[in-house]
Amino acid sequence: xxxxxxxxxxxxxxxxxxxxxxxxxxxxxxxxxFIYQEAIASYEELIAKGYxxxxxxxxxxxxxxxxxxxxAAAGWFEKLVSLDNTTLxxxxxxxxxxxxxxxxxxxxxxxWMRKFETAKSQDNRGRIFGKSxxxxxxxxxxxxxxxxxxxxxxxxxxxxxxxxxGSQLVFSTARDSGITSKNIHQWTGxxxxxxxxxxxxxHENLTELTPxxxxxxxxxxxxxxxxxxxxxxxxxxxxNSENGAFSRDEQGVxxxxxxxxSLINNTWDNIIELPxxxxxxxxxxxxxxxxxxxxxxxxxxxxxxxxxxxxxxxINDDGTYSTPINLGPKVNTEARETFPFISSSxxxxxxxxxxxxxxxxxxxxxxxxxxxxxxxxxVGAPVNSEEDDFTFIINESTRKGYFASNRxxxxxxxxxxxxxxxxxxxxxxxxxxxxxxxxxxxxxxxxDTRLTVINxxxxxxxxxxxxxxxxxxxxxxxxxxxxxxxxxKTDYNETTFNFTNSGxxxxxxxxISLKSSLDEAETGDDLAKxxxxxxxxxxxxxxxxxxxxxAVLEKVVTYLKQYPNTNIQIGSHTDARGNDNYNLALSNRxxxxxxxxxxxxxxxxxxxxxxxxxxxxxxxxxDNTTKCSEEEHQLNRRSVFLVIK
Numbered sequence: 001x002x003x004x005x006x007x008x009x010x011x012x013x014x015x016x017x018x019x020x021x022x023x024x025x026x027x028x029x030x031x032x033x034f035i036y037q038e039a040i041a042s043y044e045e046l047i048a049k050g051y052x053x054x055x056x057x058x059x060x061x062x063x064x065x066x067x068x069x070x071x072a073a074a075g076w077f078e079k080l081v082s083l084d085n086t087t088l089x090x091x092x093x094x095x096x097x098x099x100x101x102x103x104x105x106x107x108x109x110x111x112w113m114r115k116f117e118t119a120k121s122q123d124n125r126g127r128i129f130g131k132s133x134x135x136x137x138x139x140x141x142x143x144x145x146x147x148x149x150x151x152x153x154x155x156x157x158x159x160x161x162x163x164x165x166g167s168q169l170v171f172s173t174a175r176d177s178g179i180t181s182k183n184i185h186q187w188t189g190x191x192x193x194x195x196x197x198x199x200x201x202x203h204e205n206l207t208e209l210t211p212x213x214x215x216x217x218x219x220x221x222x223x224x225x226x227x228x229x230x231x232x233x234x235x236x237x238x239x240n241s242e243n244g245a246f247s248r249d250e251q252g253v254x255x256x257x258x259x260x261x262s263l264i265n266n267t268w269d270n271i272i273e274l275p276x277x278x279x280x281x282x283x284x285x286x287x288x289x290x291x292x293x294x295x296x297x298x299x300x301x302x303x304x305x306x307x308x309x310x311x312x313x314x315i316n317d318d319g320t321y322s323t324p325i326n327l328g329p330k331v332n333t334e335a336r337e338t339f340p341f342i343s344s345s346x347x348x349x350x351x352x353x354x355x356x357x358x359x360x361x362x363x364x365x366x367x368x369x370x371x372x373x374x375x376x377x378x379v380g381a382p383v384n385s386e387e388d389d390f391t392f393i394i395n396e397s398t399r400k401g402y403f404a405s406n407r408x409x410x411x412x413x414x415x416x417x418x419x420x421x422x423x424x425x426x427x428x429x430x431x432x433x434x435x436x437x438x439x440x441x442x443x444x445x446x447x448d449t450r451l452t453v454i455n456x457x458x459x460x461x462x463x464x465x466x467x468x469x470x471x472x473x474x475x476x477x478x479x480x481x482x483x484x485x486x487x488x489k490t491d492y493n494e495t496t497f498n499f500t501n502s503g504x505x506x507x508x509x510x511x512i513s514l515k516s517s518l519d520e521a522e523t524g525d526d527l528a529k530x531x532x533x534x535x536x537x538x539x540x541x542x543x544x545x546x547x548x549x550x551a552v553l554e555k556v557v558t559y560l561k562q563y564p565n566t567n568i569q570i571g572s573h574t575d576a577r578g579n580d581n582y583n584l585a586l587s588n589r590x591x592x593x594x595x596x597x598x599x600x601x602x603x604x605x606x607x608x609x610x611x612x613x614x615x616x617x618x619x620x621x622x623d624n625t626t627k628c629s630e631e632e633h634q635l636n637r638r639s640v641f642l643v644i645k
Contacts, residue, residue, distance in 0.1 A: 024051075028059070036063040052079075054086055065095050068388045068406055070102030070360055081112075090119035094335070101359030102386045106136060124305065124333045125354050131506050135356035135378070143380030145423040151402065151416040153198050153206045158414040160404030161285075161339070161391045165227040165234070169206060169402065170197045171416060172223035193221040195236065204400060204418070213268055216261065224285040224339065224391070228292055232263045235286035235295065240279065256284035258297055276301075276313065276324050287340050296348070298338040299324070306334035310350055330376065331366060339390045342368070344397070347427065349379075351390035359386035363403060367427040374429050375478070375505045383419060394421065431478040431501055435510030437466045437487060444561045445470030446514060449489040456482045478503055485512065491531075491558055493517045516562040527568060527641035531555055545597050553594070556641060557601040567645035570594045570610040575633040576623045580614060587612030594639045609644070 024046065028039075043060045046052070061076035077096035081088065097112035110133065117126035132138065153159065157174035164170075172193045194217040198206040211217060216236070224237040240255045257277040262270040277283050281301045288295060293315055298308045301324065309332040314322035331337060333354025338361075340350045346368045351361040355376055362384045367374045383389060387407045394401030399421040406414045437449040451472055453462035461483070462476035478501065485497040492514040499510065521530045533552050545553070560566060572590035574583040591610035599605050615623075618636050622628035 036067050039063050054083055065099060068360060070099045074099035074103055090116050093119060098353055104386055124329050125335060129356055132356055139358065139378045139380050142378060142425065145380060146383050146419045146421055148382050148417045148419040151206060151418050153209055154411045154415045156412045158412055159416050160414040161223045162393055162402040162416055163225045164393060166231050167200050168197045169200055170195060170225050192219060193223050195222045195225060215271060216268055226287045234261050237284040255279060256282035258283050258286050275321060285339050287342050289342050290344050290346055296340045296342060298340060305329065305332045306354060307336045308338050310337050310340050341393050343394055349392045358384050360388040361390045363389050363392045365425055370429050372503055377425060379425060429478040430475050431504060432506045433474040433510055434508045435472055435512060437470045437512045437514060439562060440513040440515045442561055442564060446489055449487050452486045454484045454486060487512050487514060489514055491516060491518050518559055518562060520563050521566065521643045523643055523645060525643045527556060527559065527643060531559060545593055553597055557598060557603060560603050566643060567607045569642045569644050570639055571642060572612050572639045573617055573636055574615050575636040576615045576618060584612055584614035587614045590639060
């Protein structure tokens with residue numbers, strides 16, 4: 001019986017093992033062929049049966065990440081990074097950090113970004129993060145400028161990629177695309193995309209929703225349109241196709257291409273591929289410059305820095321196109337930069353998950369009139385959220401526009417939102433200077449240091465003051481050139497610090513050291529005379545430190561910090577009025593009050609001693625026999641500082 005039981009168990013384990021192997025192969029095959037929704041279901045079935053390993057966690061995380069299911073992706077990436085004895089590509093740190101933002105876990109996300117930055121120090125995403133770890137505060141500064149609302153054209157399917165065509169709004173949607181498997185995209189498990197248009201009426205409402213012609217809408221994805229101002233030419237995105245049907249390459253990928261169509265007798269016709277398309281990479285999401293001489297788009301063609309970059313081609317007078325030009329690392333990162341839009345004033349808006357944002361794809365902007373020195377700006381909430389936000393367009397005359405998002409309160413998987421821009425984004429090119437001012441000898445932080453930035457022509461371009469910890473943050477224009485910071489502080493020699501701005505948006509770690517202008521006192525010197533201090537006065541019959549006295553004592557504090565080996569004795573005095581013994585006790589209280597104040601300002605109490613002298617050392621003739629004014633008596637209520645070491 002025992003032997004039989006063992007044989008049965010072994011057989012069952014073999015059957016279970018074989019079943020798991022088949023399930024794994026099935027899931028991997030689905031994943032490798034970009035059939036992500038079915039791959040997720042297959043892997044999750046394995047997990048439910050108690051099976052898991054590193055590759056399953058990777059593929060589940062990636063499949064959800066690529067489908068913008070960031071919350072689910074975060075869960076699988078968390079399991080992945082928690083595995084023992086595994087060496088992960090740092091790209092998973094990045095994806096985990098991005099996914100955590102969908103849960104608004106920004107602190108944890110930043111922690112993983114620091115790990116990513118350490119592991120891939122040359123990655124542009126890490127460098128951008130390292131220079132702007134305060135990105136949330138910057139995003140907050142740009143937030144609240146838009147009023148948004150969900151569009152009336154949204155469906156329970158995916159709706160996105162709005163574009164203007166005169167009084168029409170053209171967009172891409174997966175609605176009403178059929179129910180047969182041929183019309184279902186296996187990556188997302190949703191229907192193929194078609195192009196629709198709606199009329200923008202006088203009240204900015206969208207009406208008369210209709211699909212574009214069947215010459216444009218095939219059994220493929222169509223999306224991302226742009227129209228010339230005369231409405232006679234359009235560019236749009238479509239999947240690779242064969243005889244009008246969806247097709248894949250040898251790797252199982254259906255690439256994206258940009259097509260051009262002409263309006264002939266009110267019909268879109270003469271549909272042609274652009275010459276820089278390819279069957280081996282994608283070219284998508286066209287937009288035109290204000291003068292229509294340039295076409296911008298997203299691609300993963302050779303020369304791309306990341307998953308997709310923004311490129312540009314010149315449209316020649318004869319209708320031909322130049323070689324595509326990558327917009328470079330100012331715009332593009334090793335992640336996704338996509339869905340560009342150029343406004344009438346030549347501002348580039350684009351979606352990215354490579355620049356610091358709130359989560360998923362965020363919308364960013366850059367002034368192309370100042371591409372070299374400009375700053376990439378996150379447009380802020382409520383346009384941006386912790387989910388994917390993309391396909392932003394704006395009419396700068398009306399300050400109104402549209403964008404798409406898959407945020408949780410939407411009607412479908414992607415929804416179109418209209419907005420009003422109440423406050424324009426500030427595109428002024430700035431460079432932020434950050435640094436610290438210290439004492440050259442003691443390395444003490446120096447607050448209230450006056451800082452003046454002067455350009456090569458001798459013009460003052462920025463002014464500021466260091467804070468209580470010696471730190472400074474100065475904002476000025478980003479004009480390239482050589483600059484000088486002039487640092488000035490009372491009791492210190494004026495110092496200059498030279499630097500070069502090559503057009504960076506931020507310059508950090510500018511460390512400035514100041515040298516004291518005060519000579520070191522000798523034993524027996526009175527600091528009051530040495531530093532040319534006003535006397536420390538007290539109110540009648542009081543021992544508290546007055547506000548005017550605090551200003552004088554700050555100079556004593558500064559001196560003692562500059563010369564940490566100097567010890568002093570605080571001597572306090574009273575006027576002659578009152579009992580001698582009482583005055584002696586009062587002066588002792590005043591001396592101790594002065595000592596305690598210096599201690600609160602960071603001076604070691606072992607360097608200080610205090611003694612009251614009562615009325616024994618008057619500075620004038622105002623004794624008990626002489627009638628004096630209040631002002632004359634006050635001259636005797638004082639503290640002095642004698643150097644004893």
